[in-house]
Amino acid sequence: xxxxxxxxxxxxxxxxxxxxxxxxxxxxxxxxxxxxxxxxxxxxxxxxxxxxxxxxxxxxxxxxxxxxxxxxxxxxxxxxxxxxxxxxxxxxxxxxxxxxxxxxxxxxxxxxxxxxxxxxxxxxxxxxxxxxxxxxxxxxxxxxxxxxxxxxxxxxxxxxxxxxxxxxxxxxxxxxxxxxxxxxxxxxxxxxxxxxxxxxxxxxxxxxxxxxxxxxxxxxxxxxxxxxxxxxxxxxxxxxxxxxxxxxxxxxxxxxxxxxxxxxxxxxxxxxxxxxxxxxxxxxxxxxxxxxxxxxxxxxxxxxxxxxxxxxxxxxxxxxxxxxxxxxxxxxxxxxxxxxxxxxxxxxxxxxxxxxxxxxxxxxxxxxxxxxxxxxxxxxxxxxxxxxxxxxxxxxxxxxxxxxxxxxxxxxxxxxxxxxxxxxxxxxxxxxxxxxxxxxxxxxxxxxxxxxxxxxxxxxxxxxxxxxxxxxxxxxxxxxxxxxxxxxxxxxxxxxxxxxxxxxxxxxxxxxxxxxxxxxxxxxxxxxx
Numbered sequence: 088x089x090x091x092x093x094x095x096x097x098x099x100x101x102x103x104x105x106x107x108x109x110x111x112x113x114x115x116x117x118x119x120x121x122x123x124x125x126x127x128x129x130x131x132x133x134x135x136x137x138x139x140x141x142x143x144x145x146x147x148x149x150x151x152x153x154x155x156x157x158x159x160x161x162x163x164x165x166x167x168x169x170x171x172x173x174x175x176x177x178x179x180x181x182x183x184x185x186x187x188x189x190x191x192x193x194x195x196x197x198x199x200x201x202x203x204x205x206x207x208x209x210x211x212x213x214x215x216x217x218x219x220x221x222x223x224x225x226x227x228x229x230x231x232x233x234x235x236x237x238x239x240x241x242x243x244x245x246x247x248x249x250x251x252x253x254x255x256x257x258x259x260x261x262x263x264x265x266x267x268x269x270x271x272x273x274x275x276x277x278x279x280x281x282x283x284x285x286x287x288x289x290x291x292x293x294x295x296x297x298x299x300x301x302x303x304x305x306x307x308x309x310x311x312x313x314x315x316x317x318x319x320x321x322x323x324x325x326x327x328x329x330x331x332x333x334x335x336x337x338x339x340x341x342x343x344x345x346x347x348x349x350x351x352x353x354x355x356x357x358x359x360x361x362x363x364x365x366x367x368x369x370x371x372x373x374x375x376x377x378x379x380x381x382x383x384x385x386x387x388x389x390x391x392x393x394x395x396x397x398x399x400x401x402x403x404x405x406x407x408x409x410x411x412x413x414x415x416x417x418x419x420x421x422x423x424x425x426x427x428x429x430x431x432x433x434x435x436x437x438x439x440x441x442x443x444x445x446x447x448x449x450x451x452x453x454x455x456x457x458x459x460x461x462x463x464x465x466x467x468x469x470x471x472x473x474x475x476x477x478x479x480x481x482x483x484x485x486x487x488x489x490x491x492x493x494x495x496x497x498x499x500x501x502x503x504x505x506x507x508x509x510x511x512x513x514x515x516x517x518x519x520x521x522x523x524x525x526x527x528x529x530x531x532x533x534x535x536x537x538x539x540x541x542x543x544x545x546x547x548x549x550x551x552x553x554x555x556x557x558x559x560x561x562x563x564x565x566x567x568x569x570x571x572x573x574x575x576x577x578x579x580x581x582x583x584x585x586x587x588x589x590x591x592x593x594x595x596x597x598x599x600x601x602x603x604x605x606x607x608x609x610x611x612x613x614x615x616x
Contacts, residue, residue: 090418099253117305127184127203129196129226134184146188151182153202154290155232156278167278173232181230191220193265197227205260206239212300217242217259222307223314224265228272230295236262238298245301245327251408251425252386253301253354255330260302264312264334273297276320294324294346296469301327306334306360313337321346321372322364328353331386333360337495341369343376343402344390351405353379357386359411363495364390364400368422374416377403380425383472389496392418394443394465413473415497417466424470424604431476433598434606435469435483438513445520446486448504449598452479459489459498481598483510485612511594513609 107345127147128135134149135141139150156165158172182201186192189207203221211217219241228235241259264270274295282289295318302325306312310333316322322338326345338344344364347353355377366372374390375381381403390400400416401407406425409432424432433449441447447460449471457475487506491498598607 089511124191124193124222127192127194127199129184129194129201129228130297131197131199134182134198141184147192148184148185148187150183150185151181153178153183153230153233154277154280154292156280158308160574162478163216163281165278165280167280171276171278178232181232186219186221186480189216189218191222193222193224194226194228195224196490196566198608199229200231201228201235202230202233203228204239205237205241207241207259209240211240211259212243214242215226215244215257218257218261219259219520220261220263222263222265223268223272223312225268226270226272226547228274230274232275232297233277234297235272236296237292238300238302241300241363243300243327244304247349247352249351249379251354251382251406251427252298253328253356255301255303255328255356258301258303258328258330260298260300261305262302262314263305263307264314264336266307266309266311268312270312270314271315271317272314273317274319276318280582284586293342294318294321296323298325299436301325301329301332303332304334304360305332305337310334310360316340316344318344318368319371322366324348325353328356330356330358330361331362332358333386335361335363337363339365339368340372342372343374344372345375347379350378353377354384355380355403356384357388358384359386359412361387361494361615362389365463366393366398367391369393371398373398373402374400374404374418375403379403380405381407383407383409383412383414386498387494388412388414388416389494390414390416391463391496392416392420392466394419394440399468400446400466409472413494413497413499414470415460415462416470417464419467421470421606426603428603430472430474431600431602432470432472432477432604433476433481433600434604435471435610436606436608437467437469437612438609440465440467441469446489447487447510448484448489448501450482450484450504452481455484456489456491456501456504457499458482459486459491459504460503461493461496461498463496478600478602481600482596483598483610484508485510509596509613510610511596511613512598512607512611515595515599515608516606 125138128159130267136147155173155178156171158174180200184206205219225350238260244257277290277292279291280289295316313335316338321342322344324342325558329347344366347355364374366374372393374392381401392398392400397419398417399420399422402422408422408425409428409430443464448456449458450456484507486504489498490503491501
C-alpha cells in the first residue's frame, strides 16, 4: 500500500457556457473547455432546454414516470413499511427530467416537485464515452418520493478490485457546483421493491443523490460554489466509488451523509474542497460511511454522526487513510485509522457525552490555540487531524468562547479563547492502526487494548452493533447511556449535562503526539481550585 497518495484529477473536459473562448483552470486543476453546454432551465410551470420547451424526445426528455414505493401494494411488492409509501397522486405531481445522451448540462432555476434522472442505456456501463457532466448553477430541486438526482445508467470506470487507491478520472457521472452559487437538493428514498414474483431487488435507492456508477464531485473554476443536500434518509450515495475534488458540499441527513456501498471495494476519496456532513436528523447514521475505504488527501472535512447511535464521523469497513487536509469527526465510535496514513491524528475519547455546540480548544506546547471544536451533535469521540499537528505536547480545554475563522464547527485559525477549563485523560494509546468498533457483540482482538478504554476496561459483548444501551431517563429520545464510546452504566446522578470531575493530579494533561495516531481515553475536567 502506498504511503503517499497523489490527488486524483477529473479527466473529463467540462463544457461551460457564456464565457470567453480561452481555456481556464477548474478547482480540480484541469483545463476546462469554454464551449457552450446544454442549458436546462427549471420551473414548476415549464422546463426549457436551450430556451425551448422540453418535450418527450431528444437528449433531454420530460415525463412523470418516477420510480417510487407505491402505497397499498402488499407484502409481495417489497420490504417497505407505511412510512416508506407514497400515493400515486403524489408521485404523478413530480416532473422527471431524463438525460438520455452524453454531454455537459448546466442546470438553473427551481423545481418544487421533480427529479433529474440520467439514463444512457443499459450498454452505457461498458462505454467510456457514456459520460454526463451535470453543473448546478443556482439550482433548487425537491423530490418527496425518490432521489432528487439519480443516475441509472452511465459508464462505470472502475473494476471490482479491493484497492484503497482508485482512479475515477473517467467516471460516467460528474457533478459540479458553479462558482459563486448556492444550490439546494432535497430528496427522499425508495425502499426495496421486488422483481415481480420474487424477493430479488428491482429498485432500492437510499439517498437524495443516488448514483449506480462511480462519480466525481467538484467545484468549477474557482471552486466557490456550494451544494446543500437535505435528505430524508442518506445524503449522497454511490454503488461504487466517490471522489471529491473541490467545491463546498453540505449534507444534512437522517442516515449516512455520504455512502459508498460496494462491500470491501468502494472508496470515498477526498482530495479538496469543503465537506460538511451532519447525520443527526434521524435515529442513526455515520457522517461518512464506506463499505471499503475512506481516503483523505486534502480539503476540509467536518463530519458529525448521529448522537443517538453508536456511529462514527468516519466509518469504513477496510480502513481510513489520512494523508492530508483538515479533519474533524465526531460520534460515539472510533473506526480504525490505517497504519499507512501519513498525517498525524488525535483521537479524544470522553468519559461522558459532550454536548452539541460545547466549545473545546486545542493549544500547542507554547500555549498558543491551534484549533477550536464545536460539534454539531452530542458525541463521545472526537477525531482531529491537520498538517499542523506535530510531535509535541498539547493541552485540551473547555472554553466559554473561541474566536476565529469558523468552518462550520471547526475554528481555525483561533484568534482568542476565554473561560478555559483544563481537561485531562486516564489512558493513552500511541501508534497506528487503532480503532474501537464492536463486531458481533464484542470487540475484535487487538482493536482496543485492554485497560485503555474510557473507563479503564474493555467491554465484552455488552451490546451488538447498532444497539447501544439506552438510559431509561432518555428512552423516549433513544439516546445511549451518557457514557463513553463503549457504553456502560454512567455514574449515579450523572447525565448529559454533567461531567465527571476528579481531583487534580489523577489525570494527565499533556496530550502528547508521537508519529501516527494518538488516542486519549477517559477525558474529563480537572477539579477547579
